[in-house]
Amino acid sequence: MRPITKALLGLVAVVGIVQSLAVMALTWPVTAVRAWLLLYWQPLHWVLFGLAAFVGLAFLIMLLAAVLTRSTTTNLVLANDRGDLSVSKQAVENAVAKSVAATHPVKGVAVAATMHKSAVKKAEIDAYSLEPTDLKAQAEAIKQTAHDKLEQMLGVPVKQIKVHLHPGAAASGKTARVL
Structure with a gap:
């Protein structure tokens, strides 16, 4: 809030x-x-x-x-010995979406992050799979990729990551492509 x-x-x-x-x-x-x-x-x-x-x-x-209730924010503040760095919510979401799209056979990746001042509370990933077999294993791999990317990029704890993976046939033709 x-x-x-x-x-x-x-x-x-x-x-x-x-x-x-x-x-x-x-x-x-x-x-x-x-x-x-x-x-x-x-x-x-x-x-x-x-x-x-x-x-x-x-x-x-x-x-x-x-x-x-804890307050949510649109800027994540990372403090270190050289000063504070502010990372926007959109930058975090774009970085995770690009990482997932580059690593896994998915399209239409959309990420929604909820952040507190110094941690990512929740990240929800919505994507369409190009390989309709074993969606559960693909979702777990996407979850691990997103977790690794957030931990590596930000160095802050990530509390929860949810992945909503849909079969590729359900994707609309107007889905934006992430490069």
């Missing part, structure tokens, strides 16, 4: 928590409303209180999600 998204989600959650507390504080101790509720429909105040508690709990969960 990006920092601006986390900040906006946190702001909405704080507003929602304050709102639900205000609704509970205003509806529960008011004696005139309470007397009316006891005369006409006694379960209504419990329903209102339960709904306000539910809304408050939902916003509390949103606040925890905003605070506790």
